[in-house]
Amino acid sequence: FTSQNSFLGRAVRPAVSTPARSSSNSELCMKYTLVLVRHGESTWNNENKFTGWYDCPLSEKGEGEAREGGRLLKEQGFTFDKAYTSTLKRAIKTLWLCLEELDLMYIPIINNWRLNERHYGGLQGLNKQETVDKHGKDQVLIWRRSYDIPPPPCEESSVHYPGNDPMYRLVANEDLPFTESLKMTEERFLVEWSAILAPEILHGEKLLIAAHGNTLRALVKHLDDISADEICELNIPTGVPLVYELDENLKPIPHPDAIAPLKGRYLGNQAAIKERIGAVAAQTK
Numbered sequence: 001f002t003s004q005n006s007f008l009g010r011a012v013r014p015a016v017s018t019p020a021r022s023s024s025n026s027e028l029c030m031k032y033t034l035v036l037v038r039h040g041e042s043t044w045n046n047e048n049k050f051t052g053w054y055d056c057p058l059s060e061k062g063e064g065e066a067r068e069g070g071r072l073l074k075e076q077g078f079t080f081d082k083a084y085t086s087t088l089k090r091a092i093k094t095l096w097l098c099l100e101e102l103d104l105m106y107i108p109i110i111n112n113w114r115l116n117e118r119h120y121g122g123l124q125g126l127n128k129q130e131t132v133d134k135h136g137k138d139q140v141l142i143w144r145r146s147y148d149i150p151p152p153p154c155e156e157s158s159v160h161y162p163g164n165d166p167m168y169r170l171v172a173n174e175d176l177p178f179t180e181s182l183k184m185t186e187e188r189f190l191v192e193w194s195a196i197l198a199p200e201i202l203h204g205e206k207l208l209i210a211a212h213g214n215t216l217r218a219l220v221k222h223l224d225d226i227s228a229d230e231i232c233e234l235n236i237p238t239g240v241p242l243v244y245e246l247d248e249n250l251k252p253i254p255h256p257d258a259i260a261p262l263k264g265r266y267l268g269n270q271a272a273i274k275e276r277i278g279a280v281a282a283q284t285k
């Protein structure tokens with residue numbers, strides 16, 4: 001065999017696992033597992049600030065949530081061949097802590113800006129509740145959760161414009177946002193999904209994706225075929241693994257414990273998870 005993978009200092013078989021085969025109605029079909037996790041609570045989540053591409057760290061509580069997510073995955077026997085995350089430290093650290101708990105720190109990690117949080121434009125750094133007090137609850141809900149209305153853009157001279165951040169020096173200028181709606185986030189995330197992640201899953205690689213509230217909303221909108229109206233109601237809790245079984249067309253196989261409109265299931269105490277989903281919605285009362 002001719003693999004270039006030199007992980008062991010010599011040619012080895014690529015780390016591709018054989019997808020599970022399951023039979024239903026006497027048909028053989030392929031099943032793939034994909035696990036998503038939103039980063040644990042960040043310092044700016046804790047301060048209730050619009051974060052977007054601002055690179056704040058996990059809070060202490062968030063580190064605990066990330067470890068707990070990793071422990072749950074370990075307990076339930078999950079393993080991974082490769083992990084994807086954004087270029088933002090709250091997602092990267094969440095992934096590291098999960099992988100440490102899983103004893104899988106050796107697997108390849110790919111960081112990509114296309115997995116970054118939705119850019120929050122001119123709202124980045126503002127307190128969410130103060131913004132409600134100033135602009136009203138309905139307007140802020142449109143900025144937070146509407147599908148295709150972006151928040152106001154940031155200035156080109158702002159520290160929040162990614163063109164001023166060396167982290168994005170290799171990204172084409174026309175790809176760097178001044179603000180993003182969920183739709184724009186979905187479009188740039190799906191470039192990476194279609195070109196790299198989906199083919200790898202179909203090739204049998206077990207992937208763990210550590211990303212952000214709105215990039216994961218964009219991905220599950222695509223996977224679960226959630227409407228633009230329905231996605232406004234969907235909130236994703238921090239640090240809780242969300243497990244999908246996908247069929248040979250990468251369509252989710254509904255799980256009995258899934259919380260609609262999702263077809264994948266969250267690992268852990270379901271009542272506590274529902275409470276945490278409610279807390280995300282309640283950041284702007």
Ligand SMILES: O=C(O)[C@@H](CO)OP(=O)(O)O
Nearest residue numbers: 049050051052117144213
């Ligand atoms: O501030 C942000 O970047 C996101 C996620 O924390 O917030 P929201 O839930 O308002 O989309």
